[in-house]
Amino acid sequence: MENNNQYRGVWVFVEHKGSQIEKCSLELLSLGRNLASELQVDLSTLVIGNLMGRLSEELMYYGVDVVYVVENPVLERYTTSPYHKITCDLIKEYRPEIVLFSSTPIGMDLAPRVACELKTGLVAHCVDLKIDKGKRQLLQICPYGDYMATMITTVKPQMVTVQPGVTPLPPRGEFKQGQTVQIEREIDIGNIKIIEVVKPEKADMGKIEESDVIIAIGRGVKNMSLAEKLAECLGGILGATQPIVDAGLLPESRMIGQTGKAVRPKVYIACGISGAGQHIVGMKNSGLIVAINTDEKAPIFKVADYGIIGDVSKVIPALIAALNR
Amino acid sequence: MTQHSINLGIMLNIAVCIKEIPEEIRVNKKTYTLIREGIKGVINPCDKNAIELSVTLKEKHGGKVTLISMGPQNVEKTLIHGLAMGADQAVFICDKAFAGADTLATAFTLVTAIKKLGHFQLILCGKASADSGTQHIGPQIANFLGITQVTYAVGLAVENNKVRVKRQLMDEYETVEVEFPVLISVVKGMNEPRIPSYVDIYEASKKDFFRWSINDLGLKEDQVGLTGSPTKISKILPPETIRQCKMLQGTLEEICNDLAQILKT
Ligand SMILES: Cc1cc2nc3c(=O)[nH]c(=O)nc-3n(C[C@H](O)[C@H](O)[C@H](O)COP(=O)(O)OP(=O)(O)OC[C@H]3O[C@@H](n4cnc5c(N)ncnc54)[C@H](O)[C@@H]3O)c2cc1C
Numbered sequence: 001m002e003n004n005n006q007y008r009g010v011w012v013f014v015e016h017k018g019s020q021i022e023k024c025s026l027e028l029l030s031l032g033r034n035l036a037s038e039l040q041v042d043l044s045t046l047v048i049g050n051l052m053g054r055l056s057e058e059l060m061y062y063g064v065d066v067v068y069v070v071e072n073p074v075l076e077r078y079t080t081s082p083y084h085k086i087t088c089d090l091i092k093e094y095r096p097e098i099v100l101f102s103s104t105p106i107g108m109d110l111a112p113r114v115a116c117e118l119k120t121g122l123v124a125h126c127v128d129l130k131i132d133k134g135k136r137q138l139l140q141i142c143p144y145g146d147y148m149a150t151m152i153t154t155v156k157p158q159m160v161t162v163q164p165g166v167t168p169l170p171p172r173g174e175f176k177q178g179q180t181v182q183i184e185r186e187i188d189i190g191n192i193k194i195i196e197v198v199k200p201e202k203a204d205m206g207k208i209e210e211s212d213v214i215i216a217i218g219r220g221v222k223n224m225s226l227a228e229k230l231a232e233c234l235g236g237i238l239g240a241t242q243p244i245v246d247a248g249l250l251p252e253s254r255m256i257g258q259t260g261k262a263v264r265p266k267v268y269i270a271c272g273i274s275g276a277g278q279h280i281v282g283m284k285n286s287g288l289i290v291a292i293n294t295d296e297k298a299p300i301f302k303v304a305d306y307g308i309i310g311d312v313s314k315v316i317p318a319l320i321a322a323l324n325r
Numbered sequence: 326m327t328q329h330s331i332n333l334g335i336m337l338n339i340a341v342c343i344k345e346i347p348e349e350i351r352v353n354k355k356t357y358t359l360i361r362e363g364i365k366g367v368i369n370p371c372d373k374n375a376i377e378l379s380v381t382l383k384e385k386h387g388g389k390v391t392l393i394s395m396g397p398q399n400v401e402k403t404l405i406h407g408l409a410m411g412a413d414q415a416v417f418i419c420d421k422a423f424a425g426a427d428t429l430a431t432a433f434t435l436v437t438a439i440k441k442l443g444h445f446q447l448i449l450c451g452k453a454s455a456d457s458g459t460q461h462i463g464p465q466i467a468n469f470l471g472i473t474q475v476t477y478a479v480g481l482a483v484e485n486n487k488v489r490v491k492r493q494l495m496d497e498y499e500t501v502e503v504e505f506p507v508l509i510s511v512v513k514g515m516n517e518p519r520i521p522s523y524v525d526i527y528e529a530s531k532k533d534f535f536r537w538s539i540n541d542l543g544l545k546e547d548q549v550g551l552t553g554s555p556t557k558i559s560k561i562l563p564p565e566t567i568r569q570c571k572m573l574q575g576t577l578e579e580i581c582n583d584l585a586q587i588l589k590t
């Protein structure tokens with residue numbers, strides 16, 4: 001039986017693109033900093049890639065104590081096998097008690113495999129993390145059906161993936177702090193070969209996160225063109241719940257929530273949306289939230305600033321008329 | 326060695342992991358599990374795509390498709406549906422001891438069954454279940470078996486004993502080439518799952534169907550289910566009230582005028 005107490009410190013797995021730190025990883029630093037301070041341990045980051053010098057330096061402005069760097073030209077782009085091997089080896093060697101990943105295609109490819117290799121658990125799509133100081137235990141908060149669950153992992157390290165977009169970005173400090181530790185490794189790239197990478201022509205993907213106004217539609221909306229008119233009127237864009245996307249009414253890039261995207265527009269109008277936990281994690285940080293629903297008990301009202309109890313097919317045309325007055 | 330494939334001689338032995346999910350997702354506040362009583366069980370959507378893929382590959386290259394599912398109650402109908410789509414045999418893993426399994430314990434149990442069944446070149450699963458949706462099971466199975474994984478598959482072709490897979494990532498598609506054996510997790514909508522006829526379903530009920538308990542897998546209670554799971558639920562709470570919601574009152578016109586004012590500022 002291994003002694004759980006030998007594990008110390010908080011680690012963040014850093015994702016990057018074109019030598020820029022991904023936003024989701026900065027969000028992890030802000031969670032990680034809090035956890036590390038509460039536990040009075042170091043916050044460390046793991047950076048795997050090629051020519052990571054500038055990026056590692058940049059990380060030191062975000063309250064990181066140690067930046068572990070593994071560099072090699074063959075690590076330029078993520079592939080499972082070498083990243084998995086390096087991550088597992090370093091966790092086994094340095095024994096952090098907590099390791100944070102993002103719920104991104106890379107994080108979700110890597111973290112479950114790493115957790116499995118280390119024979120520990122993994123909690124998916126967390127929206128908040130806290131420490132139970134007495135037990136020195138990580139409290140992993142994630143959506144659970146129409147509830148929110150607090151999960152714990154009884155084995156070390158405690159590993160989670162965090163939903164991107166729900167944690168505020170950390171402030172960039174004025175001065176660098178901490179140290180960089182360069183790690184040399186023999187690298188086996190495994191039997192996977194990248195043949196090509198293509199970006200779809202439609203620049204549509206990604207747009208919804210940038211829009212200031214989102215009109216989000218759920219199953220209560222029967223007439224899409226009404227919602228579209230409202231979006232037009234407010235200079236916004238349509239977003240949707242999962243059932244709307246599953247029904248093929250809007251593309252996947254417009255889905256908001258745990259499976260879709262986390263957004264924080266200035267104005268979010270939820271039309272005919274019940275407010276399931278998996279949807280709320282993607283929109284609760286919006287500026288002004290308005291909900292329109294026939295059911296006064298719909299949970300969406302718990303996260304709204306203003307509510308209208310009514311039928312969207314009547315409220316939307318009336319609202320458009322009022323806006324045009 | 327009686328039945329060589331006339332096409333390429335690869336003869337793919339394929340395992341497909343499928344999960345039955347309740348059609349409606351509600352949580353039992355006492356046991357923290359999903360309520361299943363009185364709710365229809367359906368096959369997890371992307372698992373249908375995985376079955377379709379396996380059957381298409383078998384039709385093209387020859388081989389055998391085995392369905393594997395672990396579940397708390399009789400998922401026979403779900404497995405029969407998969408058999409009717411063209412799979413050859415099904416294994417249903419069911420035992421009280423498996424209840425409350427987290428993903429690590431689930432993957433471990435599935436892998437024990439996979440190993441008992443023999444060697445597979447290809448193991449398919451869905452990207453995520455529609456009820457809990459962790460996306461963990463694929464990579465965990467691959468790690469337990471020590472084989473390569475390819476997640477988020479939207480397209481796949483087998484050529485010269487290699488597999489080419491197109492992966493759907495955040496804002497790009499990546500095509501990779503891998504060797505067998507490999508685990509591939511597929512995205513919903515990657516293909517059009519066939520709808521079996523009544524005759525297919527009738528014929529399917531005659532195919533091999535195995536039901537395995539913890540003893541059949543040679544496992545001990547502390548390796549599986551809740552006791553074999555490193556993650557535990559400590560509590561569940563309804564979503565908190567995050568904002569004080571002001572309900573707009575009055576006639577529809579008044580309400581909309583008020584809201585228009587708020588939106589304009
Ligand atoms: C693992 C997992 C991941 C998920 N990920 C996501 C995700 O990323 N995003 C997401 O959105 N969902 C997600 N879901 C699904 C989520 O649980 C809910 O099922 C979904 O958000 C409900 O969508 P809805 O609000 O459109 O539909 P419903 O829950 O059916 O709500 C419809 C609402 O419309 C109201 N209504 C009906 N008619 C009218 C009318 N005429 N006028 C006004 N109101 C009306 C009803 O009162 C009701 O509140 C996920 C689920 C799981 C299990």
Ligand SMILES: Cc1cc2nc3c(=O)[nH]c(=O)nc-3n(C[C@H](O)[C@H](O)[C@H](O)COP(=O)(O)OP(=O)(O)OC[C@H]3O[C@@H](n4cnc5c(N)ncnc54)[C@H](O)[C@@H]3O)c2cc1C
Binds near residue numbers: 463
């Ligand atoms: C709301 C909720 C949240 C949860 N969160 C976590 C968590 O964070 N961490 C954790 O360890 N456990 C978690 N669990 C427990 C976990 O859902 C179960 O272990 C479950 O049996 C497998 O996980 P999944 O459905 O999320 O798998 P996913 O990885 O999402 O499923 C992907 C694919 O794996 C295959 N598969 C999955 N389950 C089976 C099965 N039983 N039989 C055959 N094939 C299967 C299917 O092909 C499926 O498409 C959660 C459960 C619930 C209800």
